[in-house]
Amino acid sequence: MPIKEGIRTGGRSARVQESVHAAVRALLQEQDRSTLTVPQVAARAGVTPSTIYRRWGELVALLADVALERLRPDTAPADTGSLRGDLLAWAEQYLDEMSSDVGRNMMRDVISSACPGYCTRILRSQLQVILARAERRGEALPDLDRLLDLLVAPTVFRILFAEAPPSLEQLHGLVDLALA
Template sequence: MSRKPMVRPGGRSARVQEAVHTAVRELQAEVGRPELTVPLVAARAGVTPSTIYRRWGDLQELLSDVAVEHLRPDAPPQDHGDLSADLRSWSEQFIEEMGSPIGRAYLRDALLGDPDGDNAARCSAYAAEQIDVVLARAAERGEEVPDVESVLDRVVAPMMYRILFRPGGLTTAYARRLVQEVLDSLDASR
């Protein structure tokens, strides 16, 4: 049975979520992921194991929820003054963070505890929101911009494939090449 964690809950629910998420992150750093158990997390968070089981279902779904929350961007993309620089900067940061061993572990956790695909959709929405900010800024400056789906398909999707299945060659040069290709296709369509 799949439990769906509440998104940005308020009140006591928010305090429980924060305490449990904090406990998971601290325990992962202290004892390592293989040693995590629901009772260990519950004790650290100051809740009963049944609270965790009721809310998350099992340890894998809890780890998935923690991973998705970690993958949520905490700030809008930097504004470098033009579309090319903004997309390059965003894609380089994305490939560095998601391609790191920690980033790949969070991605695996996010997807493993997500039988319905909701977490994958949330992670995709995070990327789309960030790209939308970059494209909206460029459009406000009068630049011609591709649509969000084109950037997702031609920049994010290839990077994610490499991150998950072929992590060799994950360089900022690769990210820059993908960005240049989507921008070149924009120029070619004029």
């Protein structure tokens, strides 16, 4: 079931979402995610299980929604004064956040949901900010899809499926490759 994006902000719906998200975050601090259940989340959030099922459909969609909330950036990517510097700063922060256990679990939750494209929209938005700044500075710009294919995709693959995430040296190489 896709994450519902058209839900109005504020009001009862927003309070329910925040309560349920807070319950999930708290329960994941206390127990392994494999033991988490919708009735536990509902009890902690002060809602009925049917409220969760009606809104999210299943536990995996709820976990993905909580993960996506955490994936949304709080601030714009760092402005270092150059496209390469901005991409390095962004990529290093992304690697640091996503290669943690919490980051890996968030990515797995999103991948297992019916809406992994939402993650791409978040990444595109962040990278577009970096590219727009570089364009204002008159720098040559790579294609946005090139950044996704040559920087983001191998980083995510190595975080999720390799024995180790990319090293900083490898990450810097990916940035240079994407800019070549």
